[in-house]
């Protein structure tokens with residue numbers, strides 16, 4: 010196991026590697042600025058103490074003496090170094106911000122790549138990976154805690170160490186190397202203590218993530234509009250406020266303990282060593298016995314230099330915590346990347362790997378004896394599940410809540426891999442297909458489909474990346490999903506942002522959003538997807554609208570391999586084939602007519618639901634009703 014100093018060095022090197030993503034002129038400019046910023050106080054020290062050394066001669070020689078002119082020049086130079094420092098500081102802040110921004114853009118790219126390149130979602134659902142991902146996202150939002158910010162902050166140390174080295178050289182030359190060693194050691198002991206404290210604190214709070222999340226929810230998320238509505242009608246607002254205070258105090262006490270352990274004793278000890286170092290150096294300057302007896306100018310110079318040298322032990326607001334938090338964020342990101350990398354390595358779908366080519370489904374999709382249990386769950390959702398779907402036909406999967414319908418879809422999409430058995434696409438084991446290419450063959454609308462705070466056109470265009478900019482294709486897909494009319498009537502038509510969080514934006518009703526999601530899937534089919542999946546796509550539509558929609562939809566997509574999932578038995582009767590799922594098993598299988606003749610579960614549920622919601626057996630009429 011590497012020592013903590015080796016680890017710290019490696020951590021810093023990892024941060025510096027991020028600088029490769031930043032433009033070279035910005036990095037070079039920033040380094041030069043830092044050196045200049047560090048050299049400015051040393052120059053001030055030299056000029057101002059030289060000026061002090063000239064005061065007596067200048068006073069004696071009068072205003073026209075050479076000493077007087079030298080004094081004037083030295084004072085101008087000292088003032089100039091101060092001005093240069095003042096001017097450089099904001100320029101450096103701009104350069105640092107530029108670097109941070111560029112590096113963080115790359116961090117975001119890595120974060121998205123890690124998130125989307127996992128072949129399935131099982132890896133992202135592991136609690137540790139989920140927590141690491143959430144922490145990375147939270148840190149990236151706090152601009153003070155990003156890896157890019159940390160790497161930029163590393164550069165600010167150049168100024169600090171330039172000033173430190175300059176001061177040490179001054180002490181060594183003007184007084185003695187021993188004095189320089191004493192002042193330098195004293196300063197560095199405190200510096201190392203600061204760095205360790207910052208690292209220890211940022212590491213310690215990583216373990217408090219659950220507490221922090223709860224605190225964050227109680228104190229801020231409780232202010233969200235959705236919770237605000239419930240807090241009013243149920244009257245739990247005051248409870249939430251009291252709880253936030255009480256738990257906030259508990260969290261504060263816990264942090265106080267951590268902080269006092271890290272910051273009190275070690276800092277008292279380090280500060281004592283620093284004070285001793287400074288005392289030894291200054292004693293040499295003051296007492297002739299130790300080599301002192303210096304002129305006024307040199308004494309001023311040495312005193313300033315010793316103070317500047319031990320000043321390396323101060324807390325640097327611009328770097329210490331920024332570096333520690335940025336490193337923590339980077340570690341979290343690397344955890345996610347490692348987990349995703351392992352998940353990828355466990356599949357055969359690496360580019361150039363042994364994956365079989367993927368094309369449109371032409372023959373069939375077959376579940377062969379599939380068994381599946383969610384990671385960490387005790388009970389299997391599917392055991393020995395078999396089903397064959399002929400290409401170009403439509404299948405409705407119906408069943409009560411929790412029957413396993415969505416799980417089937419997730420397995421088909423390869424979000425998870427079966428524990429036993431296999432899924433065969435046109436005779437090829439799906440596990441041998443490139444997962445991402447296979448996923449592009451699927452146009453799916455899930456229950457929790459995306460509502461993007463972007464334009465209506467983009468919301469639909471996302472169905473097929475290559476058709477995003479093709480407005481005709483987008484509008485055609487919208488028309489087929491029954492969304493075109495109301496989208497055209499929005500203030501900026503298809504360009505309207507579908508979110509009230511943005512100026513000129515608007516929100517849609519639940520049913521309108523569903524049609525947008527369906528249009529997205531329709532566009533995916535236009536873009537080449539050959540399997541269309543609708544997983545409870547119409548839950549926000551009333552039951553008659555749902556039945557009409559699915560009828561129309563199956564008509565429109567005739568010839569496309571389609572799977573419709575629903576717990577409403579009365580809405581899928583037009584599918585070529587209906588399977589009833591219960592407890593992860595197919596309990597009935599046939600056409601609507603066959604299942605009605607069978608007089609089993611389907612017939613019973615269909616009759617109950619159709620009667621309750623007055624859904625006509627075929628076609629139109631009937632009242633709208635609520636679900637179940």
Ligand SMILES: Nc1ncnc2c1ncn2[C@@H]1O[C@H](COP(=O)(O)OP(=O)(O)OP(=O)(O)O)[C@@H](O)[C@H]1O
Pocket residue numbers: 134383384386390408409410411412413414415416417576
């Ligand atoms: N990510 C998960 N981790 C653990 N268990 C899960 C997960 N997702 C679903 N389950 C469980 O698997 C079982 C089947 O769930 P599934 O979502 O497939 O049912 P469903 O038939 O689609 O239900 P619904 O009609 O309510 O959508 C349920 O018992 C559910 O609790």
